[in-house]
Amino acid sequence: MASGGVILRIAIRPAAATPETMREAVRNAIGEATVKKGRVQLDLPPIVENGNSVPCTVSVESPMTAADHVKAIHIFNEKNPQPNVISIKLNPRAGRAAFSTRIRLADSQTVTAIAEMSDGSCWSDDIDVIVTLAACIEEVKP
Amino acid sequence: MILLRATAAWAAEIPLDQRRPDSDFVSADSRAMQNDDTGNPAMLVLLDGEALWNTKAGAANKSCADCHGDAEKSMKGVAARYPAYASALGRPVDLEQQINLSRTTDQKAPPFAFESKELLALTVYIARQSRGMPVAVKDDAKAKPFIAAGRALFEQRQGQLNLSCAQCHDDNWGKTLAGNLIPQAMPTGYPIYRLEWQAVGSLQRRLRNCMSGMRAETYEFGAPELVDLEYYLMWRARGMAMEAPAVRP
Amino acid sequence: MARALIHVPPSAKRGDVIEIKTLISHVMETGYRIGVTGAPIPRDIIDDFVCTYNGEEVFRAKLYPAIAANPFISFFTVATESGTLAFSWTDQHGATQVQTAAITVV
Numbered sequence: 001m002a003s004g005g006v007i008l009r010i011a012i013r014p015a016a017a018t019p020e021t022m023r024e025a026v027r028n029a030i031g032e033a034t035v036k037k038g039r040v041q042l043d044l045p046p047i048v049e050n051g052n053s054v055p056c057t058v059s060v061e062s063p064m065t066a067a068d069h070v071k072a073i074h075i076f077n078e079k080n081p082q083p084n085v086i087s088i089k090l091n092p093r094a095g096r097a098a099f100s101t102r103i104r105l106a107d108s109q110t111v112t113a114i115a116e117m118s119d120g121s122c123w124s125d126d127i128d129v130i131v132t133l134a135a136c137i138e139e140v141k142p
Numbered sequence: 143m144i145l146l147r148a149t150a151a152w153a154a155e156i157p158l159d160q161r162r163p164d165s166d167f168v169s170a171d172s173r174a175m176q177n178d179d180t181g182n183p184a185m186l187v188l189l190d191g192e193a194l195w196n197t198k199a200g201a202a203n204k205s206c207a208d209c210h211g212d213a214e215k216s217m218k219g220v221a222a223r224y225p226a227y228a229s230a231l232g233r234p235v236d237l238e239q240q241i242n243l244s245r246t247t248d249q250k251a252p253p254f255a256f257e258s259k260e261l262l263a264l265t266v267y268i269a270r271q272s273r274g275m276p277v278a279v280k281d282d283a284k285a286k287p288f289i290a291a292g293r294a295l296f297e298q299r300q301g302q303l304n305l306s307c308a309q310c311h312d313d314n315w316g317k318t319l320a321g322n323l324i325p326q327a328m329p330t331g332y333p334i335y336r337l338e339w340q341a342v343g344s345l346q347r348r349l350r351n352c353m354s355g356m357r358a359e360t361y362e363f364g365a366p367e368l369v370d371l372e373y374y375l376m377w378r379a380r381g382m383a384m385e386a387p388a389v390r391p
Numbered sequence: 392m393a394r395a396l397i398h399v400p401p402s403a404k405r406g407d408v409i410e411i412k413t414l415i416s417h418v419m420e421t422g423y424r425i426g427v428t429g430a431p432i433p434r435d436i437i438d439d440f441v442c443t444y445n446g447e448e449v450f451r452a453k454l455y456p457a458i459a460a461n462p463f464i465s466f467f468t469v470a471t472e473s474g475t476l477a478f479s480w481t482d483q484h485g486a487t488q489v490q491t492a493a494i495t496v497v
Binding site for chain 2: 045047048049050052053055130131132133134135136137138
């Protein structure tokens with residue numbers, strides 16, 4: 001997007017999240033547990049309408065009983081300034097291990113959801129999304 | 143960067159039966175957000191508008207409700223008729239300007255700034271009362287010159303990109319521009335919650351965004367050119383259902 | 392007090408899994424945006440959200456700057472008994488706002 005005399009408010013990203021900072025954020029959340037793909041479904045639009053607000057749903061297969069339930073769900077990204085998006089805590093009172101929210105995505109990237117189960121196992125899903133800039137935005141006058 | 147024909151052809155108006163609301167060109171998620179009274183962030187602003195409607199103000203110490211009663215009754219269909227000719231000014235005003243006219247004339251209170259929290263809140267609250275009703279701006283003899291002036295602006299090439307509104311919104315609606323579909327620019331949903339702003343804003347704010355998108359100098363808020371353009375756009379959308387407050391990317 | 396909207400079904404059958412939707416007005420300033428002066432606009436976010444059902448925690452979320460402005464969170468809970476659901480949002484400065492909704496469980 002050329003600026004052509006108009007001052008645009010550009011979010012200058014400091015050291016953005018990298019695969020390493022994301023791995024570190026995952027370790028902070030779930031420790032050294034191995035993460036297996038499956039049981040988790042992450043829903044995100046593959047082409048994002050606007051990166052400022054992206055509808056996001058995670059659902060996890062689980063009976064949500066005292067003996068077998070999802071304890072936590074974490075969402076991570078790899079290109080925003082920070083790797084964490086949201087972390088939720090659940091217990092059997094939830095009935096269903098699913099939630100929706102709206103997230104910000106700074107760039108085209110892979111978004112990952114990890115669920116921690118009551119038996120200590122961890123499961124994940126990830127989606128690649130494309131994020132573009134909006135065509136008509138405002139000029140910012142100093 | 144889209145490539146458009148550089149010829150000087152007249153913009154062909156969209157045939158009335160081919161007009162579609164701008165909601166048709168946003169994602170299903172945004173449509174769902176718009177129609178969910180708990181999920182649409184503009185509804186938070188509406189709550190503020192409702193509170194303001196009932197708050198006494200100005201030297202007259204009157205609230206909107208003191209004269210207009212229950213907005214759900216008295217404001218039904220009002221937003222669908224704006225812009226409208228204001229005899230006091232000898233030209234049309236949009237809904238925001240009308241709210242300020244009432245504030246200054248009847249409440250004897252200072253006008254709200256354009257895009258202020260208060261003005262947006264009241265505009266959202268009033269516009270919501272027209273949801274589902276057909277756009278019904280007047281196009282009588284008094285209105286016609288302003289609608290024509292608005293149409294001329296709509297069809298005029300402008301800015302460093304030398305684009306007219308018509309080239310996108312009459313000639314290329316439905317095609318892709320960056321990550322979005324180009325709508326027909328039917329302003330039935332204003333004020334909107336725009337994801338790009340992460341806030342509620344007026345039609346004038348959006349028009350200024352289009353103009354800076356074309357790399358043109360934007361008119362100031364409240365400029366007669368913007369009101370003329372709003373009037374033309376609403377006339378172009380005549381008969382279509384109001385859907386304020388809408389959600390747009 | 393920020394404006395908030397909550398949707399809880401007013402009534403439900405015992406044992407039903409019900410969906411709850413919440414929306415609160417908040418700018419969720421990331422701390423990464425540069426203002427007109429050239430300096431970053433300081434971070435200002437809600438970072439904690441909790442739902443309790445008759446006093447017992449049924450949902451908790453830790454929010455980061457990557458959550459969009461005007462945070463929307465929807466989740467599920469089992470309709471166990473009539474009573475009150477309490478929703479509290481806490482920002483990074485520690486300020487908390489609580490809103491409640493009643494539910495009748497038959």
